[in-house]
Structures are given as C-alpha cells and as structure tokens.
Amino acid sequence: MDSNIEPSFQQHQQLQQQQIVPPADHAGVEFAPQACASCRKQKRRCDKQLPFCSLCVRIGRPCDYTEDSRGQAPSPEEFTALRQEVEELKNLLAAGRVPPSAQTSNGSGNGSNGRSGHQSSEGSYSNDDSLANNISHYGNQQQQPAWPGSTFPSLYFLDSNAFEYERFQIQAPYVRVPPGAVSSLGSSQELRQMIEHYFVTIHSHFPIISKIRLYQHLANPLHEPGADLALLFLAMQLASSQLAEHQAPQTQLYHDVKALHIHLEAQNALSLHTIQALLLLALYELGHAIYPAAYLTTGHAARLGHALGLHARDVPQMLQRPTTWTEQEERRRVWWGVILLDRFVNLGHRGKPFASADPSLDTHLPTDDAAWDKGQMLVAAPLALSASQTIRAAPFARTCQAAHLLGKVVRHLNDTTLPPEYKFAEALQLNRTFRALAAVLPDEVEADDPAHKPTLCTSMAISYSALLTLYDAYSCTERAIPNGPEAQLVMQQEAIAGLSDLSAAVLHLARRIRDSIDTEAEEGGGGGGGGLSRLSPLIIDCFYQAAANYAWYVRESSDRDCGERLEELKEVLRLCEGKWRVAGEYLRIVEATEFALASAIR
Template sequence: MDSNIEPAFQAQLQQATVYGSQQHNGFDHEPHFDITPQQQQDTSQQQLAAQACTSCRKQKRKCDKQIPQCSLCQRIGRRCDYSEENRVLPPSAEEFTSLRQEVAELKHLLSSTVLPSARANASANSSSDVSMSNDSSPANLLSSIIPNGQPQQPAWPAPSSFPSLFFLDSSAFEYERFQIQMPHIRVPSGALAALGSSAELRFMIENFFSSVHTYFPIVSKIRLYQHLANPLHEPGAEIALLFMAMKLVSTELPEGSPPQTQVYQDVKSFYTYMEAQNGFSTQMLQGLLLIGLYEYGHGIYPAAYLSIGNAARLGHAMGLHARDVPQMLPRCTTWTEQEERRRVWWGVLILDRISNIGHRGKPFASAEPSPDMHLPTDDAAWDRGQMLAAAPLSLSASQTIRASSFARACQSVHLAGKVCRHIDDKTIPLDYRFEEALQLHRTLKALAALLPTEAEGDDPTAGPTLCSSLAICYSALLTLYDAYGCSERLVPDAPESQLVIQKESIQGITEVCESVLLLSRKIRQRIELGEDLGRLSPLTIECIYEAGASYAWYFRETSEPHYAEKLAEVKELLRLCERRWRVADDYIRIIEATEYQLVSAIR
C-alpha cells in the first residue's frame, strides 16, 4: 500500500524513524512537538486598522479594528479580511533595500550561533542522500540556536480559536450561519516513531481491516485509502491518532503481558494532547472508540467507562446523534462519508450499552436513538464505496427484513439498552412494568431465533459474522431473566403478569444458557481449526460469562454433575478468549470465587 500513502506522510515517517531511536516513543513536551507558538500581541502598542473588517461592515457589527484579526472574528472563528484597506501601492525601492538588509543580518546571526557540526550536517542534508546525525537532531539544532542552550517552552496552551458561541448560544450561531474551521494540529514526532516504517504501517492497516473491522466496522476502508493517496492533503494529527488506535486494538498481546503497553500509554497521551488543542473530527472520535474498545476488551477500568463516556460527549457535541441539531462538522459530500458518520455513532451506542450491562444503576452517556434512525447498510458494499439501490432500513423496521451483520448488532444493542433502562427505572407502574418486560422478552426471543438462521449462510472468511449480534442478544435476555427469575423479588399483590414473566424467566435462563453454550462450541471449533484470534470480538465474552455464572449457581443449588461439566466447558472457552482479550481472565476469577464460596459452604 506504499503507493497509497502520500509522500508527505512517508517523509514524516522516515524522519521519525531516523532519530526515533534516540527518543522515547512517548511524547516529550519539548519544542520538537511541532507546535507553532502564537505570537503574543502587545495591546498597548498595537496598531488599529483604518476601517472595520469586511465581515463586520456587511453585518453592521461593531468592529474594534484589531490587527491581524478583530475580536469578533476571532471569537466566532471566522476569517477576518481587511483586504480592501490593504490594497496599497507596491513597496518602494528603499523598502526592498531595507528588507534585504534585515534578511542578511538574520542570516549572519543564525550562522554565527549554529554549531559547526550542525552546519556541516545541514549542508550534507541538502544532497539527495538525506541523513541526520546526532548533532543535527531537532532538539540539538534548537538548543544551539537559543542563547544559553535553554530551549524555549512552546506557547501551549495557546488561546482557543474555537468559537465559544457554538456552545454559549447555538441559536445565534446557526442564525449567523457560521462554520467552524477545524484546527490543524501537527503530528508529534513521538507519534510518527510509534507508527513505525511505511511497511509496518501498511501491515498494520491490513491487519486491522482483516480482524477488528470484521466485527466493529466504523472506519471506511475506501475513504481511508483515498485520504492517504490524495497528494493535496497534508496528514494531520487526527489520522496519526486513528492509526495508533488501529495498531493498539488490532495487536495481540504476548502471553502474560499486561494490557497497559507502551503503545496504549502513547495513544492515550496523544489523545489528551489533541483534546487540549481543541481538536475534533470523525477520525478523532474513531480513535477514541477504538481506545474504548481496547480498554473494554482488556478490562481496564475505570478507563474504559470514562473513554466510552467521553466518546459519547464528543459525538453529541459534533452533532452525530441527530441531523436537526447544531453541527460542528461540515456537510457530508459523499454517501460513504455519511454512512461512516452513522456507523461511528452506532459504535458509540454499542460500547455505551454493552459496557453498562454488568454495571447497572448508571445512566447511559449517549442519547436514546429515535425509531426512525437509519441502521448501517450492507458492510461489503460500504467497504467498496458502492451505494445499493435499496431503501434505508430504520430502527423501527421489522426484524424479519434482511439486514447486515453490523445492523443486526445495532438492533441487538438497542434492545439491550431498553432492558437496562427498564430494570433501572423504578418509577414504572407495576401493571405496565411487567407487560413491558414480557414485550422485551418476546422481541428478544424473536431476534435470537432469527439470527442463527442467518448465521448459517454467513461466510466467516468473506465478512463479519453474527457472533456479536447473537452474544449481545443473549446478554440482554439473561439480564432480563435475572431481574425477574428470583422469587425473593416478587411484589405482593402484583398483577398476574408478574407470575408470567417469572415463569418465562426461569425457563428462559436454561434455554439461553444452552444457546450460549452452543455458540461457545462454535467459537472454540473455529479457533481450533486455525481461525485468527484477532477476529474474536470482545462483545461476545460477556454472555459467555453470564452463562458460566448461571451454571455455577445451578451446580451450587442442585449439585448435579452435568452443570459442573457445562461450567468447565465455559471456563475452558474463556481461557481461550483470554489469549486475545484479558477481560476473560477477570470473568474466570469471578466464577472461581463463586466456586470457592460453594466449597466453603459445604465444609
């Protein structure tokens, strides 16, 4: 894919590789961070323009005539233009002579302060074979130019150029039809060094799309390649962040190593740096979602809970959750881009709901999707950038209509969110509460019965499988049954529907656990046949744990050996999953703690 990676990005990668061995792969808060300091203005000696700027004159606003940008234009983030005023005569010969003299003095000053070794290396760098020695590294060059060898600290954090009007009064922002200019954040040298060479970057991208992308398709493959192949677009920090997050989540950990790797620490620091620079973009949110997926899959808490919540807030701020709200991003120019934004927001909803199944009693960070919200389209067609001639499928559409694998996962997680909200809401009247529980039971059972039939015709080598959809559906059912299956939670003098949902729950736990066990055997069979563990979704592990916990409870209550056999089978699969996702080991320890309590009770 070297031909697809733009020359500017390759040059930055090569430069970082040369001197990256002398630096830590993390991010030093040194001037080589490539942050452009903003010049401080002395308001006491600042000159004013002769007349108001073009924008203030057209809108009849008061202009303070500050140069180079008036306060109003700076506050709302628009371009300040004094071009009509600045159309003066060309410079005179005396002005050209003075300018040449100043340039000559500046050259003399620089040549007298740069070390001889740095000058020699600088002349060598002008040849076709570019090489950088230790003396010509950016840090050494900078320290040799600055007096006393003390590097200047970058002017960071600089005054924000983001228009506060967007948050303070969004109605006024929309009325004025302002647009937010996305800040250009330079790529830190540490980020380029962490990405490795061009060949390593190509291998990482291919590995990501053949593994994580199969069950969490939120990054457009064709748009990413087009972005890299565009010679007119300079790669920014948001692309580097996305690449680092893709590398993080698609790399399998060595056996016994903790998930808090150096790459994890680097990408977390990188995101914090971009957030402090007021960065926002679809790629930035995609990177944050992949970080949250990594943390969720490896059981890194509370970081996973906070990262997913942060992604929801960023998505809300950018307006991805609805079309009729103030938008931070410009309008989409292609169908593929619009579909990518939709998938990114569905990724937020999936992680937000699935991470709250075991962490109950807390509100979701993301808004409830509307019934007319569109589901993701066909996964393979979207990867090719091919728009199908079919009506978009909404969330309220019948489940019997054929949908893509990712759309099925969205339907399942939407129902799982409804189950969590239903259980946490204690204000629902009893009559309606039990009826709603029965309705959720019927809807989830219908979807759970439909998905295995579709999965039989799903080619696991050609695209995403339905394992994630099934697993989320099973998790939602077991969560619902756990709330109504216990006799101690019965409400006195409740309507007859309470006994109905209790009966369905007791019977449903056994049936769903058997379905989870069947799904576990299929996953284990694929792993034993040599399927890449990278395609194993962390979204499937939670339902396997719930089934194992249920079997442990059954064995504790009945002491029947077949429950112990099924529990051992579930634990064996969790040990296989632990090779890819460390959260499986946490689930094993929870189950074993339950078994230890059983042994202690018998003694």
C-alpha cells in the first residue's frame, strides 16, 4: 500500500480542527499558526485569517490550513488503521454496497465506474437503493460544503483574462435537495418510470439529455446527487406530464420547478443539469402558452449558456473540460436547444432581438441521435452548418438546420434598414434555401426509423412556419413599394403561390400526425399519454398559420374546399389541445378571426 494515502473527508476535518490553534484575539479576528495550503503552493502572501484567508476569499478558491502531510509520515498505528479502512471499502464496493463515510463525502465520480447496479440495454438499472432513495438520503445530510466567504469567484466576470491566466477552475457547490423536492420526485419506482416515459416522449423530438450519461451518473455509488439533478428530474417530469381536462398548466409541479431553480441560482449551483432543466421548463411554457414566462425563460437559458461558455470553445469556461465524446456532444445539443427555442419564441413576436447570436457556418450540427444515445462514436466526418441541405443529416440536426433558417427569416423581416434591392434579393434566397430543405424532409420521414419521425416532423413544421411567415410578409400588394425593383414582383408571385402550396403541405402533415396519434392511441402506445405524448409543441404553429390562410381564402372567394380544409385543421388543433394548451389558444384566434371576417361581410 502507498503510504501517501489521503485521509477521508471526516478525518480531514478532525485533523484541521486539532492543528489550528486559536491565537490571541486581534480585533475579533482569529489567525492560523501557518499559511494556508493554497498560498504555500502559489508562494503568495497569506494573512492567515480564520476560517479563510482574504486571498482565497477574493478569488473564490478553497482555503485549507491543514499542515503539509508530505513532511509528516504517519505513525504505524495510523498507517495500520488507514489500511484497514481501505480494505473494508474495497470489500463493500465489491459487494455492491456503499459505506456511510463514502456516502457523506463530496466525491463527484466520473459517472462511468463503480456502478452499484447493472444497466440494461434499455438504460434502466436494477438497484432499488438508488435514484430517489439516494437523493432523499443526500437531501437529509446536514453537512454542505461551500466556497469560502463568497459563493462564486467574481474574478470570472470582473476580469476573465486574469481568471484564465491564473488557470483557476470553478468548482460548483454542492446544494442539498430541499425536502419538498424529494417528495415531489416520488419513490424510486415512480422516478424510474418517469425517466423511461420522458425518453420515449419528449426526448424523441427534443434530445438534449444523454440517456447513457444520465444512467451512468445515477449508477455511480460514489456520486452524491445534488439539487441540480433533482431539478432536472422535476423538469423532465413536468415536460412529459399530461394535464387533466380543464386543468390549468400552472400546476404545483410547475411552481416547484420554478422555485427550485430560483433556489439553485441563489446558491450559484450553475451546471449543465441546470440549463437542461431550464430548457425543458421553457418548452413546457411554450407548449401551454404561458406568457411572458416562456419568452423570459428562453432568454434566461441563453444567458446561462453564455455564462457557462456553451456557445463557443474559445471563451472562458465555467464547466470543466469534457472527458468523453458523449459529454461534448451533449453540450453541443444543449446549446442548439437554446438556439431552437430562442428562434421559435420570436416567430410570432415581431421586432424583438434574439437572446443568442447566430452560430457560425463552421459550427457542427448534432450527430446521429441513436448512436449518441448509446454512446457509440461514429466514424464519420462531422456535418457543418454550411453543408448543403441535400446531404443526409440526423433527425435533430434537421431540426437545428430549420431553426437556423427560421432565425434568418425573423431577422430579415425585423430589419427595416436594408435597401429594397438587397431586401428582395435576400427574401428570394431564403425562399430557395427553405424550399430545398422542405423538399427533402418528406422523403426522409417516409424512409426513416419510426422512432425518429417526431423529430423530422418537427423540422418540417418549423420549415413550413418560417416559409408561411415569409410569404405572408410579401404577398400583400398594399405593402409593395411603388416603382420598386423587379425582384419585388418576383418575390410577390412566389409568396402568393407559396401560401397556397404550403398550406396544402401543412394540411398533409396535419393528416399524417392525426393518423399517427389515432394509431398510437388504438395500440395503447405513447407511454401513458395516448397518441399525443410524443407530439412536439413546435409543430402546432404551422397548423395555425395554414388555418388562418384558409380562413382568409374563405372570406375572399367563399371556396367550399377551403372551408372544408379549414375545418379539418381546426379539428387537428382541438386534438393537439389535449396535450399542449397552445393549440387551444391558436384555435381561439382563428375562430375570432372568422367571426370578425363574417361580421365585416354582413
């Protein structure tokens, strides 16, 4: 055995208390007999204040007054006791159990070693003493490590150059799980069922959480689940929940997620789990038309992503360097999730800037979804954002491409400073690019695995929403510029014809989704939510825009076919309202428009 075995956390605290001698009172401040370990290592001047020196408090690093153990060899009795403890720990780990001393320590673990239960091919694991039981156990612990003096090193924001020059790293504080959050998670069995239901439903169209990393994280017996993981579980439960009829979407669970998130931010517990939970909360608010909360939560997620450094690799990073390809891919998907929701929430909200900048053309798109879920790194060149839309891409990558182009459409329509020649030329270019993407998606939906169709349908719907928004802006002759360039007339013709073609394409998509929902409901699928549980809330906007177009056609021409198509789309919106209440809001807008048009005709 190596003689330089470090003592446990409890022994470490006891040694520190024994070695620190309270000095004479000096204006109410106590001093240690020697400089702290950090100042000794950095050869910095230490004022020896207790419990933490001023320099460590200022830059937010741990302050430890334990004497350097390298010059003090352990006694034979201490060495024998340490060897016995190590042997006991080995035996307990081999038996699949964790000693209380390991449970109460602050070991983070890597998430891939020392599992207490075996993991099945579906990602679930069999140890009943994990999940909610572990979270409940750690939530009841009284000891909570914290940063000295300040809860966050302000140098990270005040002078990031100095922060990087000193090679400081931010260790996220461990925050206990509040008792109320533990009770909301339910039993271990209920928590496992919720996780499985989430990955069957929301994950199918919004894959931002690594399934294999999450289960490895939970199976690691040396990892203490903190409040950020509990927040993520609650957000997963919220996003995949099914509201009862006439139930308000601001449920108790919704308020629990909001409250726990505020509690974590107050403790500066900023992690990847935190922003993932925030994105799921924003998706829930978008799906149930909880405004302005949805708009603000999306912007908050973008700010948090910037603070963590997810938007670029050459900026100060709050998170530790990723150790696996799966982890790096997860961070990429989280930031694409921010971009996706940030663009979508501004689709019908004219004249507002995005909370996140457009990604550069060399930014990599998400890789294959199924391989990433299994942790299998593919031997394939990464696909950049600048790649042609005709190149085959993963389902979620298609959604990201559509979201990026949607952002370009929104920026184009909001920009009132462009010269007319450039504005119409840009509109035509956006039309051609979106048309190319929309043309390949239906074939990919037909040929792809059924498990990926929710994501591909989401990319189709976003493409249709963006094109319908673009066409609506250029189809009206009253908005035309007198003596405008020739490109204005070309774009107007494209818009008028495009509104009719795209509305028919949306109706075809609505029929496909309705049939899929009915089939899953008859087969008892959907993970307990009927056939609606896998429906993305980002699909519904294109149904609304197409229905509004048909309502306008009925007013202008009294076309019977258009009236039938309008009623068909309204019926699909009523069906979607069973899962996402935003569909009911859209339906009421269409019906109010119909009433106003009918009143104007009379």
